[in-house]
Amino acid sequence: MRKGILTIAAVGLLTTGGLTACGDDSGDKAASAKTPKIGVILPDSKSSARWETADRRFLEEAFKAAGVQYDIQNAQNDKTAFQTIADQMITSGVTALMIVNLDSGTGKAVLDKAKSQGVATIDYDRLTLGGSAQYYVSFDNETVGKLQGEGLSKCLTEKGAKNPVVAYLNGSPTDNNATLFKAGYDSVLKPKFDSKEYVKGPEDAVPAWDNAQAATIFEQQLTTANGKIDGVLAANDGLGNAAISILKKNKLNGKVPVTGQDASTEGLQNILAGDQCMTVYKAVREEAKAASDLAIALAKGEKKDTGQTVKDGDRDVPSVLLTPKAIYRESVKDVIADGYVTKEEVCTAAYTKFCAEAGIS
Numbered sequence: 474m475r476k477g478i479l480t481i482a483a484v485g486l487l488t489t490g491g492l493t494a495c496g497d498d499s500g501d502k503a504a505s506a507k508t509p510k511i512g513v514i515l516p517d518s519k520s521s522a523r524w525e526t527a528d529r530r531f532l533e534e535a536f537k538a539a540g541v542q543y544d545i546q547n548a549q550n551d552k553t554a555f556q557t558i559a560d561q562m563i564t565s566g567v568t569a570l571m572i573v574n575l576d577s578g579t580g581k582a583v584l585d586k587a588k589s590q591g592v593a594t595i596d597y598d599r600l601t602l603g604g605s606a607q608y609y610v611s612f613d614n615e616t617v618g619k620l621q622g623e624g625l626s627k628c629l630t631e632k633g634a635k636n637p638v639v640a641y642l643n644g645s646p647t648d649n650n651a652t653l654f655k656a657g658y659d660s661v662l663k664p665k666f667d668s669k670e671y672v673k674g675p676e677d678a679v680p681a682w683d684n685a686q687a688a689t690i691f692e693q694q695l696t697t698a699n700g701k702i703d704g705v706l707a708a709n710d711g712l713g714n715a716a717i718s719i720l721k722k723n724k725l726n727g728k729v730p731v732t733g734q735d736a737s738t739e740g741l742q743n744i745l746a747g748d749q750c751m752t753v754y755k756a757v758r759e760e761a762k763a764a765s766d767l768a769i770a771l772a773k774g775e776k777k778d779t780g781q782t783v784k785d786g787d788r789d790v791p792s793v794l795l796t797p798k799a800i801y802r803e804s805v806k807d808v809i810a811d812g813y814v815t816k817e818e819v820c821t822a823a824y825t826k827f828c829a830e831a832g833i834s
Contacts, residue, residue: 509569509772510542511765512562513597514583516573517550520645520682521711521735524573527757527813528598535765541772550681552579559583563590569772571595571764576647577602593771597764600649602785607771609783609792610764612755614650618657620753620799621706621732626661628730628750629671629704636669637703640694641676642687642716644708651678654708654734662706674702679712687715695719705731710740710752717748736800736808738818744802745819745827754798754808763793806833 513532515524529545536543544562548555552575562570563586570587572594574580580601584594588605596606629637639662644651665671675694679687687707695702700723707713713733720726730750733740743749770777782789800808809816820828 507566507568508542509769510544510565510567511536511569511571511768511772512559512565512567513543513545513571513768514555514558514562514573515545515547516555516575516599517681518547519550519684519711521709522737522739523735523757528761531758531761532765535762536769539765539769541769548575550575552576555579556583559586563587563592567592567772568774569593569595569768571597571768572601572606573597574599574601574604577604577649580604595764595767595771596790598650598760600783600785600790602649604785606790608767608777608779609790610760610767611650611792611794612760612797613794614653615657615660617734617753617755617797618654618659618708619661620657620797621654621708621734621751622658622661624751624753624799624801625658625704625706625730625732626665632703632728632730634703636672638672638674638698638701639666639704639706640674640691640698640702642691642694642705642707642712643676643678644712645680645682646678648682651682651708658706671704674698679708682709682711684711684715687712688718691716692719692722695723700725703729705729707732709734710737710743710749711735713749713752714739714743717743720748736813738814741800741805741808741814741819742821742824742827744800744805745824745831747802750801752800754800754811754813756795756798756811756813758811758813759795763795767793802831805831809833 518525546558555575570592581604584604584606587594594606596609598611600609643655666673675697677690705716707716710733713731716731720729726748733752736752736754740752767777779791779793781792783792
């Protein structure tokens, strides 16, 4: 298997550890007595294209290759549907359940019910605060935010900006990852605000990562700032594109650096066109592989040792955290080379020239 451009930051990742007490083993014995079956609940298909175009694809490939039964469903940002899907999966006999929570309250209820029924559990991509998942698989999300803050600073410097006004479009307030991203970019940008090198502009969280709401919010930010916004820390590519759409209306696109995350096709095209400063690439293939390896083992009543943990209150959650990578115009080709998106998807007619200029051949 090709290595890809991302590295895994866990030592001894997913080494079989049947003798290692690395998490709550409730359900392990019960799972081993049943036919292995894995349930996966994805959060939506609007906040980021990755859930359907990448996560579903890579998880399905892994489960098919292992020959295990599986059921992958999408809650479409509906908390009631999320709980209903979980109930159906538990009733259908899943022996391992992997969730991307919509919020920690709903996620906890689902995880606790699964645990009570002897079903092994994994938090995928988002940690459920106060939850009971046996494992957590994600990226180092504070590092994601740090890369965004560093990226915006780099692009503002390249623009020659003096005392730039920086606006924030934060992710959903119910997503713990959004909190971690913000902690990361604040670690870079807050010292610049404190020293008066940068000026803190408008800041808003975008409910449910909704891109349409993000456009409305950013238009209000721009109005409030009397058109004086010099940089936008957008927490993902969807929010970034929403800001770019408003900047285009005001003929400011390309003049105001905008960040992103997820290395979506749209985000990469915006970078190539000069409308977006950077994105953060998270190799979902590697995340899905780590999670599917765990899920397959748990579904069979086995345990794994991840070699690291994440704190959730007083609980140490066995975890796999992968390392993200900042992507700028010159490194868009790396995302394509890694197989996350194809040249044909990115280099459509309107972007052929930009692709050639960026060395994508």
